[in-house]
Amino acid sequence: MRKLILAAGLVGSLSACGSSGLFDRERLDEFAVSRQAPLVIPPDFALVPPAPGAPSSATVDSGRAAMQAMFGGPAARSATEGAALDAAGRASAAPGIRSSAGDPNTPVVEMGGTTRDIIAAPEGDGEGARAATPQ
Template identity: 80%
Template sequence: MRKLILAAGLISMLSACGGGGGLFNRDRPDEFAVSRQAPLVIPPDFALVPPAPGTPAAAQVDSSKAAMEAMFGGPAARSAAETGTLSAAGRANAAAGIRSSAGDPGTEVVEKGATTRDIIAAPEGDGQDARASTPQ
């Protein structure tokens, strides 16, 4: 009896696998029947809109200035703290071309000492040759 039930179950499970040909007899698309689509065409209704009267022509706009204004929003007003700091530092007394004459021999500087001169005069490097010594 047990063998009969097992055989009936096995036959019913295998009957679900039928289908008349299995793996090689199923419907597939024909890869050689594929055709190309026609390219998209922009209808003539979507032509460029002429510029509005009074707006500058595209060639007259400074692109670098427009990009800076788009990124940073143009010049911003200084805060009260920044204005006060600049006034205390002597903004009104600074010469207009001071940055171009900062390395002039006539420029007054404050002596910082021998250690600062040694640091500034040190050759550039990656720091591998740097050594530190401590007095004992």
């Protein structure tokens, strides 16, 4: 009886080695590998040598060239937009104003306690907000 159980266990464990049959696994054929020809870049007869004094292609800013290709450069402003910028003081703006905006020595206008309270107020869901119209 023991030999029968041992033989059944041996057959059961060996059956896990194959998928459909005992020695019937699908494998890659390592002798079917063939070499492929290397890629060959055909000559481009449309290329011309660079003109004397022209900048080399290595000195061209690729980021700027990509932006120029995608967006086409700055668009002309309309008359209304130009008038609005002139009224806002486009010509009188200091060139380095953006770098000095966060400077602690930059003078700021005091807006008062109410503005400070609104900015410092915690964010809420708006459920407790009420609006009242003065009589």
